[in-house]
Amino acid sequence: MRSVIRIIFVTSALVSAWPAFSASRWYDSTHDWTGFYAGINAGYDWGHSDLQFQGGPGNAFNTITGVQIGLEGGYNKQFGHFVVGAEASAATSDLNGDRPCPNPSFTCSAKLNGMFDVAGRAGYALGDDLLYARGGLGMADFTHQFPRIVGTMASDKDTFRHGYLVGAGSEYGFSQSFSAKLEYNYINFGDLKSMDNFNEVIHDKVITNVVKIGLNYKFD
Numbered sequence: 001m002r003s004v005i006r007i008i009f010v011t012s013a014l015v016s017a018w019p020a021f022s023a024s025r026w027y028d029s030t031h032d033w034t035g036f037y038a039g040i041n042a043g044y045d046w047g048h049s050d051l052q053f054q055g056g057p058g059n060a061f062n063t064i065t066g067v068q069i070g071l072e073g074g075y076n077k078q079f080g081h082f083v084v085g086a087e088a089s090a091a092t093s094d095l096n097g098d099r100p101c102p103n104p105s106f107t108c109s110a111k112l113n114g115m116f117d118v119a120g121r122a123g124y125a126l127g128d129d130l131l132y133a134r135g136g137l138g139m140a141d142f143t144h145q146f147p148r149i150v151g152t153m154a155s156d157k158d159t160f161r162h163g164y165l166v167g168a169g170s171e172y173g174f175s176q177s178f179s180a181k182l183e184y185n186y187i188n189f190g191d192l193k194s195m196d197n198f199n200e201v202i203h204d205k206v207i208t209n210v211v212k213i214g215l216n217y218k219f220d
Helices: 002-017 023-027
Strands: 035-053 059-079 082-093 096-100 107-126 129-147 154-173 178-195 201-218
Touching: 035 082, 035 107, 035 178, 059 107, 059 201, 082 129, 107 154, 107 178, 107 201, 129 178, 129 201, 154 201
Parallel strands: none
Antiparallel strands: 035 059, 035 201, 059 082, 059 096, 082 107, 096 107, 107 129, 129 154, 154 178, 178 201
């Protein structure tokens, strides 16, 4: 429930922060959203990684933060004021965090090395501005470091995770070819049960939030 409230709050803040346009620009737009496009984006990520050691001494809740920069591309089709489409993006990230493990002799760390997503978009064009929602699949490459449940050796674990993505944003077409956007995404990678390098069971729940800006070029 708190996740849904967070999504509504952030989405509302993004939309209200976008510049207000005059009444004539809301209705007398000549911008056409139909076509293939590609662009770049950059953003700020935050979230958490909750490690649970099955049969171990406790949990390690890591707050993870960082920035990302990436590429994106997709296709839109406009029907009057309505716009639908699909988009894919890939980004490199330094999202990371660490904290003392349940065994304080060790530091439990989590790092997101790269993020990918494939999502559908549906929106409403008001003048040169497109207000949209998106949903799809989020994927990421994670590295965790944690101690053995028994003993004094540390273990590294690389995992490729996937989960659901929901988001919303606003994109402004300032010419027929170029547009800029402001977007929020919530990605839940779920609870993954895996084995570490010593065949000990680890549960890991990861959630991330991303606010990003982007610049796109639409091909004629």
